[in-house]
Amino acid sequence: MTALLSPARLRPRDVLRVGGAGLRTRPMRAFLSALGIAIGIAAMTAVVGISSSSRADLDRQLAALGTNLLTVAPGQTLFGGQAELPTEAVAMISRIGPVEQVAATGKVSGANVYRTDRIPVAQSGGISVFAAHLDLMKTVAANLAAGIWLNAATAQYPAVVLGASTATRLGITTPGPDMQVYLGHRWFTVIGILDPVPLAPELDSAALVGWPAAQIYLHFDGHPTTVYTRSADAEVEAVRGVLAATANPEAPNEVEVSRPSDALAARNATNRAFTGLLVGLGAVALLVGGVGVANTMVISVLERRAEIGLRRSLGATRGQVRLQFLAESLLLSAIGGVGGVLLGIAVTTGYAATQSWSSVVPVWVMAGGVAATLVIGATAGLYPAIRAARLAPTEALAAP
Incomplete structure (x- = not known):
């Protein structure tokens, strides 16, 4: 009897479906939130890509000067x-x-x-x-x-x-x-x-x-x-x-x-300056994206208290509710991260073409951009997910 009353486990496919349901029911808000993340990641990717393309061209010119x-x-x-x-x-x-x-x-x-x-x-x-x-x-x-x-x-x-x-x-x-x-x-x-x-x-x-x-x-x-x-x-x-x-x-x-x-010393100094600039811009972009995700998820929890109460009444555990909102946060971040990387690559390619450079977007930037957004999304969505899981069914259903 106890086995029959125990809540069903959510498979990874179920987690994705439940997490995506919240995004589909509020597509405009999800789009704007993902867009905010995408713009931040695109800015970081484009800055790194344009800087890398410029640096590659500079390296080519300096190599002609015999720096090594x-x-x-x-x-x-x-x-x-x-x-x-x-x-x-x-x-x-x-x-x-x-x-x-x-x-x-x-x-x-x-x-x-x-x-x-x-x-x-x-x-x-x-x-x-x-x-x-x-x-x-x-x-x-x-x-x-x-x-x-x-x-x-x-x-x-x-x-x-x-x-x-x-x-x-x-x-x-x-x-x-x-x-x-x-x-x-x-x-x-x-x-x-x-x-x-x-x-x-x-x-x-x-x-x-x-x-x-x-x-x-x-x-x-x-x-x-x-x-x-x-x-x-x-x-x-x-x-x-x-x-x-x-x-x-x-x-x-x-x-x-x-x-x-002397050109080699100048190139090394330029590389150090570029690295410091990129780290600073990347940190700002990720911070802005994280704030956007956290804001979206907090509002989502407040607006969906009735849904949370209903799910709890139907047998969903706190862990499942927490996992639902965390998955939603991660999906939102992933969409924004992937979109931002693609947008950044497009901007880099377009700008490099106008300067007659070879377009260079390091692999670590593309992978790091998506990975960073997932980490930020998980961090930003953790508090709203915990808050949603703590709502008692009666309290959530009684909310206006």
Whole structure:
């Protein structure tokens, strides 16, 4: 007999149906309450999305300035002479964990570049000849004006890529199989011409040949004279601290390492400012949404006292009444949260399009926006739910 009189348990589907009933019976109020939450979440999502899109564009521009580019070069010995980097310097630097890219150039001594073999030796035009690693162009963010860059095949043969200033001085505008220069007392085929390289201007007035070819045809000794490295932004300072000892463990004092770009410090400061702004705006948006949910649910309890009394009279327990209003609060918050995230994405996409940016809305913002609204909804709906559950059936039915 006791089992027959015990209240039926509410399944999750029943909880959703009962919780949604309160929203369906007052659609305009539910819509306005959800809209208030959605606007707050949309504002937060849009601010984060627009800031992230702007920051991505800023990062792209700053990356072009070489914010994470460090260079290693030989310094001077204790006696004032010119030091040398070991031939293994590049391989050793590449083993540093945060280093993402590494490439080197090595100056070829005694090799000059001429348009023909009839020009006097003294008229070298100040053009330097460098042996170059295949990854050099990518590491220093160089671009080709014409032709191709060195590859595994051409790096072993008399092929050369000219810097922008070098090509101008030699009067060469188009590379090709028939375009040759007299380099190191032999003919080299011009296979490419570089655009000016802002991050490595020394390459503009240089002629670049493959590392193996420099050793085979120009008697290059294999010692790098400049090593270019790119590291994870957050690890640039740490990498800089170990570069000298890694490049030349026997004489780190004979190694010169460039300091990080000021643009990297500016970007880090900008990121910190953005983070503080987003946290503040998100907190305000969630607070406003929580107040809206709490206000809606308190009013709902006051207006539905008769319904609560009737449900209690029909056998609903206090826990079931509490669960009903808590589910209603969560549904209201979820609708507002999802709608706000979608609206925020739309605003971000539209604004990014007007600025010619790529639209970037972090996943954590979308997931966090919905999750935060559910937490706020549960918190805001808890007091009204407890209040509704405490109403005695007779008191609720007697209410006007």
